[in-house]
Amino acid sequence: MNAADTFRSRFNRSPAGVWSAPGRVNLIGEHTDYNGGYVLPFAIDLRTQAAVARRDDGRVRVLSVQRGGDAVEFAIEDLKPHAGSGWAGYAVGVVWALRDKGFDVDGLDIVLDGHVPNGAGLSSSAALECAVGLAALELSGIALPLEDLARIAQYAENEYVGVPCGLMDQMAVSVCRADHALFFDVRDDVREHEPFAPDDDGLAVLVINTRAQHAHAGGAYAERRKSCEAAAKQLGVAYLRDVARSELDAALRTLDDDVLRRRARHVITENDRVLTTVDLLRNGRLSEIGPLLTASHESLRDDFEVSAPELDTAVDAALASGALGARMTGGGFGGSAIALINTGDVDPVQRAVAAAFEREGFVAPQFLSPKASAGVVRES
Numbered sequence: 001m002n003a004a005d006t007f008r009s010r011f012n013r014s015p016a017g018v019w020s021a022p023g024r025v026n027l028i029g030e031h032t033d034y035n036g037g038y039v040l041p042f043a044i045d046l047r048t049q050a051a052v053a054r055r056d057d058g059r060v061r062v063l064s065v066q067r068g069g070d071a072v073e074f075a076i077e078d079l080k081p082h083a084g085s086g087w088a089g090y091a092v093g094v095v096w097a098l099r100d101k102g103f104d105v106d107g108l109d110i111v112l113d114g115h116v117p118n119g120a121g122l123s124s125s126a127a128l129e130c131a132v133g134l135a136a137l138e139l140s141g142i143a144l145p146l147e148d149l150a151r152i153a154q155y156a157e158n159e160y161v162g163v164p165c166g167l168m169d170q171m172a173v174s175v176c177r178a179d180h181a182l183f184f185d186v187r188d189d190v191r192e193h194e195p196f197a198p199d200d201d202g203l204a205v206l207v208i209n210t211r212a213q214h215a216h217a218g219g220a221y222a223e224r225r226k227s228c229e230a231a232a233k234q235l236g237v238a239y240l241r242d243v244a245r246s247e248l249d250a251a252l253r254t255l256d257d258d259v260l261r262r263r264a265r266h267v268i269t270e271n272d273r274v275l276t277t278v279d280l281l282r283n284g285r286l287s288e289i290g291p292l293l294t295a296s297h298e299s300l301r302d303d304f305e306v307s308a309p310e311l312d313t314a315v316d317a318a319l320a321s322g323a324l325g326a327r328m329t330g331g332g333f334g335g336s337a338i339a340l341i342n343t344g345d346v347d348p349v350q351r352a353v354a355a356a357f358e359r360e361g362f363v364a365p366q367f368l369s370p371k372a373s374a375g376v377v378r379e380s
Ligand code: GLA
Pocket: 029, 030, 031, 032, 033, 034, 165, 166, 167, 168, 169, 330, 331, 332
């Protein structure tokens, strides 16, 4: 049953509407967003639907089609930052965040139907936050630019769920357009929609969901963020983004710690790789971005140390079997890798990656070939 049917059968009334938001794949620009840097994600054609109706008794009820079971129910007066509250926390966290920012949002009944795989590094949480956030705003008669919705969703994740993420995922999920990637300059808050249709060039971006999720991911993310902030402080800049590629050597000489040097080198070179990638895209040279993707992976693996054996295996096997470039995507420590592949080579690459996973004794990976899709919308 879909979200609307489940809503009717479980809540004995009709939803006021159905909203949906996509997952995202980041093409390049990893661990740069919280450094004020550049990212280049696109939204994918896997979405989370939210069937929603207002309540006027100050309560929020959330049900999930996938999880089944009883609705999780809260009084909105009782919602407190850092309350977490499991999977439902992403939904009620947005209600909390909207109210904390002064928006007059009342109770809601919510049924979620999620088709973005969880824990795959494809932003299933941002999809959930933004679908519920747009529903809550519209049902409260509040018109807000989608980039502001993205910020509120990030605020919910930072302050309610307690994950210190950057803004990339929520922004991609909110404002992306079909057949475009989003070039987002986080520090300057500038967004450009870059035409992105690999099909037209005989290319495909294959997503390899490794299904691996390493337990230390949350703490390590926060720790990477702290190291970047410490490096920026030593360099006397607000963000590592403020250090240009041409200033890399001087910056590395200034930093007094090898770990900070490697973290900073990743961020500074990664920002530069995003700019080069965007330049190639703008010149119709998508087939040439492969080496940049692979260099990004090496930097994330060796300098930023956020890869995982499953991700390295996926990248190595893809490259050895004909991919033009490959890298982990998202926060790392598991989740997904992407590979840029000539359309005719997709099958051999998939077979090679699957065989490598079997050899290593890893769980079989899931392959996805997502299309660049639109951000959050009201569907009905
Ligand atoms: C996660 C975070 C993002 C970003 C990426 C790494 O997806 O939610 O804000 O930092 O990791 O690029």
